[in-house]
Amino acid sequence: MTNKPKMIVILGPTSSGKTSLSLKLAKRFNGEIISADSRQIYRGMDIATGKVKADNDYCLSVAEGGVENSQNKKNNFSTRSKNNFFYGVINGIPHYMIDIINPDEEFSVAEYKKTTIEIANDIIRRGKTPFLVGGTGLYIKAVVDNFDIPRVLPNKELREEFERALVESRITNQESRILEKFYKELLKLDPGAENIVDKNNPRRIIRALEICLVTGRAFSELYNKGEQIFNSLQIGIDVSRDILYKRIDKRVDEMMKDGIIEETKSLIKKGYSASLPSMSGIGYKEIGEYLSEKLKVKNEKLEKDIIEKKIQEIKWRTHDYARRQMTWFKKDGRVRWVNGGKEAEKLVKKWLT
DSSP states (O other), rough: TOOOOOOOOOSSSTTTTHHHHHHHHHHEEEEEEEOOSSSTTTTOOTTTTTTTOOOOSSETTTTEEEEEOTTTTHHHOOOOTTBBBOOOEEEEEESSSSSSSSSTTTOOOHHHHHHHHHHHHHHHHTEEEEEESSSSHHHHHHTTTEEEEOOOOOOOOHHHHHHHHHHHHHHHOOOOHHHHHHHHHHHHHGGGGGGGTTTTTTTOOOOOOOOHHSSSSSSSOEEEEOOSSSSSEEEOOOOOOHHHHHHHHHHHHHHHHHHHHHHHHHHHTTOOOTTTGGGTTHHHHHHHHHHHHTTTTTOHHHHHHHHHHHHHHHHHHHHHHHHHHHHHTOOOOTEEEEHHHHHHHHHHHHHOO
């Protein structure tokens, strides 16, 4: 293990402070950041996913192996590809795996793992330290534990059946019930999936069911750990639930001010439907419902009541998501939990020396 290249992992629930901590540590220890966020991979979905705007005066030139000035860059992610390296630069630190696909495209865990390992190895070859940063537990485990992920092609008929049931359930406000039904079906086929698949994530549930039904084998058994590629230090940000919920609520209020309604309108106008996994994500789902319900009311007060209800739903749903993230991360005894930047800096310094 000691001879393997080193990687730093910064993980934690949404709104825990991963971005600010990772930027400080990457600057201090000559690092570059790879995002481990399954929502930030989508282009045009910026506000509800909490993307940080990139610098407007830098771009990364992978071909030349470094950062170069570019005064003509816009103040957002400039997504380009060279050998599957996708990037943007924030506060002078190169970032990868953000804005890599459109909202109606698919990107599997296997693809994420493959691309992330390529990026990390390139960072290491250039004498820098890869920082894997995010809150998507399956992405992180796939890289850290080198999961041997089954390559099962999507089954169109199964997908259409599941998606049709989900769309119908949203119309009748029965989505949680239909998700529970699918999840129970999955656990009948594969009890071990409970430790891998988020019961509230329709995309993950559908994919796990798909793999079980197509292969005839348990989804959890197909996710075998391989020989670890990196010697990883996993640092978790420990935040009290009360503080975390307050941060989440503040962030949701800021999302409204930043234009989440207009962003959702723009996505719908481009043809991205509510049935897409990307559009069922927290924030976009609720605002999409608000825009749909708004068309049915003429009363300004009723319209205001609808949006206030949807804002509260976003907050509650994000609270639940944060709890589930912490439950997932706490299962891994290798994670070193910290309360602040100084503690994290000491861990990284010791790890790298």
